[in-house]
């Protein structure tokens with residue numbers, strides 16, 4: 001991958017690009033007036049991370065570009081502000097002040113909704129195994145503007161942890177979080193939106209392991225919650241109780257700590 005800027009970057013964009021280049025431990029390639037195609041040829045690398053006033057965007061030929069955006073968290077938070085409920089929050093029995101571990105961060109939309117619901121006294125940590133996703137989502141959550149105050153303040157409070165969730169959870173103490181949440185990649189594509197499409201090319205598509213479920217049950221104080229596609233069978237494999245299963249919709253399921261489900 002190479003890192004460059006848009007044409008004629010201002011000081012803020014330059015500082016952003018330098019910070020990202022440092023975080024990836026790479027050199028920033030000056031854009032001058034070269035096209036992205038010319039940079040690809042000069043550096044013999046198809047993957048170009050372009051930093052502009054709009055944010056950072058990874059461009060690879062024949063793939064949807066990957067960039068951070070709040071995805072469905074913006075409208076979910078609006079609905080919560082109107083007093084509606086959110087199925088994920090209900091399955092997790094979220095209360096203000098809770099601590100949540102999102103073991104499959106992705107674009108972070110679910111983590112942002114958790115952060116909104118939990119408020120300033122709780123903690124949301126999101127684990128992402130793919131460095132490119134983790135770094136761009138962490139960067140985006142820190143810088144995104146144009147959302148409501150509630151959305152921006154929620155995303156600023158999400159902590160990003162880069163690593164495989166099994167390794168990360170293994171280093172955590174028993175009962176460190178009220179809830180541990182898994183949303184692994186669905187085996188069949190159900191969401192073709194640009195944002196998730198962008199993640200798909202870089203995502204870790206491995207299935208959830210029995211070891212990860214065991215670690216989550218150790219690390220959680222209240223519940224471990226799983227989201228999967230409508231055809232998903234992981235909840236059956238791991239003994240999770242489905243929550244209001246509806247045809248053709250994502251299935252949420254949970255395991256109560258203490259075996260009381």
Ligand SMILES: C[S@@+](CC[C@H](N)C(=O)[O-])C[C@H]1O[C@@H](n2cnc3c(N)ncnc32)[C@H](O)[C@@H]1O
Nearest residue numbers: 104106107108109110128129164165183203204
């Ligand atoms: C379906 S996406 C999650 C979407 C997310 N809930 C959201 O709201 O944007 C799954 C993400 O989990 C990551 N992932 C899969 N297996 C993982 C693992 N073992 N450890 C950490 N991250 C993992 C994938 O790379 C992908 O980014």
